[in-house]
C-alpha cells in the first residue's frame with residue numbers, strides 16, 4: 001500500500017495499533033525503494049487520528065463489507081480520507097460510527113471480503129478517476 005500511495009501520489013496514514021508490523025525494519029523490507037517517495041503519517045490512536053482529521057476538515061470514508069452503498073455510487077471529493085480495516089478483523093464498531101460514509105465494493109453472494117491492498121487499489125482508482133486525481137507522466141494531475 002505504501003507503493004500504491006507512492007506511485008499515485010497519495011499520502012498514507014497508519015492508525016495504531018496496526019494489524020501488521022510497523023517497525024522501521026519491517027517497513028524498509030516491505031516498502032523497498034518506494035519508501036523514499038511514499039508519504040506516510042502515523043497516528044498513535046484512532047482518537048489522535050480523529051483530532052487531526054476533524055481539524056483538517058476531511059470527510060472520513062470507510063470501506064467495509066457492512067455497508068449498503070456501492071463505492072461507484074458515491075461522489076468522492078479530492079480531500080476525502082479513505083479508511084480500510086484490519087486484514088484480520090476489519091474496522092471496529094466505533095470506527096464505523098465515526099465515518100461520514102460507509103462504502104462497499106460489491107461482491108458475489110456468499111464470499112467474505114477482498115483483501116486489504118486490493119480493496120485500497122480499487123477504492124483509490126475510483127476516487128481518483130472521479131476527482132481527476134491521477135498523476136500525469138509530466139508530474140501534474142490528470
Ligand SMILES: C[S@@+](CC[C@H](N)C(=O)[O-])C[C@H]1O[C@@H](n2cnc3c(N)ncnc32)[C@H](O)[C@@H]1O
Pocket residue numbers: 063064065083084085086087088089090091103104105106107112113114115116119
Ligand atoms: C480482509 S478485509 C477484513 C475482513 C474482516 N473479516 C471483516 O469482516 O471485516 C480487510 C479490509 O478490506 C476492506 N474490504 C474488503 N473487502 C471489501 C469490500 N467488498 N467492500 C468494502 N471494503 C472491503 C475493508 O476495509 C476491510 O476492513
